[in-house]
Amino acid sequence: MSLRYLSARLAQQIDDELMSAAGAFSLDQLMELAGLACAQTLAKVYGAEKYNRVLVCCGPGNQGGDGLVAARHLCKSPALFGYKPTIYMPKPGSKDIYQRLHTQCKNMSIPTLGEGEESLRTALKSSDVILDAIFGFSFKGPIRAPFDSALPMLSASGLPIVSVDIPSGWDVEASNDAGFGLNPDVLVSLTAPKEGVRTFRGQHFLGGRFVPRTLEEKFGLNLPIYPGYEQIVDITEATQKL
């Protein structure tokens, strides 16, 4: 039995069930655990000593929220991971939770880039690694401004990229067939990998350690066993066999 890959519709259905009155999860809870898994993945692969300056790129949807949570966990403070994150967030989300998560980041003294290509260009020159939380599983092309010019700049930087759930610019089901997407070194899938990342051949982690057995069985996810009490599991080998 192998890991199930999810269509965009199925990924949305699982999220909806988790957050329904019956599922009883709040977006705050799920986003906190998802963002923590993203921060842990980056920290596992790119240690804070060598890769201290993290450019956290956030889109306007829930995945941008995951990015803001990750930025907070990553930052430098005795209780946190010890990185120096900077937020690139040209289109802030409108949800209340998005504003609160951004306030939490500002309270951690995490800077947010100003608008315009030039500030992104400058920031890329003083970054060691990129966390890509721009587009998630509800992304539908085409890529609109300013992301249409930002994605090629991220790619051209040559920096290592950790993508969340689906590399930005990839179609959630049809991969990077259009060729506009990022080519991350590391991917952290949330809950279960999406159809579009079947062709991904980098280091692949799974996060989102909150799926109830009932949902796991209902959707035949065939999730792997996570090690000990870690919030992420390396599924590189399992997914490259396919």
Add this chain to the structure above:
Amino acid sequence: MSLRYLSARLAQQIDDELMSAAGAFSLDQLMELAGLACAQTLAKVYGAEKYNRVLVCCGPGNQGGDGLVAARHLCKSPALFGYKPTIYMPKPGSKDIYQRLHTQCKNMSIPTLGEGEESLRTALKSSDVILDAIFGFSFKGPIRAPFDSALPMLSASGLPIVSVDIPSGWDVEASNDAGFGLNPDVLVSLTAPKEGVRTFRGQHFLGGRFVPRTLEEKFGLNLPIYPGYEQIVDITEATQKL
């Protein structure tokens, strides 16, 4: 510089600041991270193979909520920690979040004990370890029913006990001077240890990896550096030196 121990008033003030409009944290977020740290502490010390059956004892306040979050993370499911938790919760909290967290546990098929001493007595006979999330830092004696008879039963069981923040029955500032409290083997302090646990001599962890540097400095917490991307840090040595 050594770790600061908090009075009940100061612990409340830090929580209030975190959750103020300026701090912007929601109770859902903080409770999720706190409960996860509790589950991780238990899993670190008492492995799931030998200590599979966990009796999670929840009080009616926020600490009971931490216990419910921990029970969920501990439970058996491919995505979770692989234990078989049972909830003892004779006085369910009235807050909406408490109800939601309990629903999440029911969705994970985690049983909740019925009322009465007999069901607790029976459950203790088929448990391997106790997670004590009954009273937190807002506890003021005297201990009321049914906890006045439950605490001696937990002690008499001889099972290993992991207490959250302050062992139940201890005064938050005056330790176990009255002698009514549990004597846990393991303690997980949240945010920073409380005055009352200065005399605790078991294995001591710190969780609550979310404190901003500004609060850390304002209150002179002198928090230790957490290892890597773990959510808990062993402070046994640091606290036993005092």
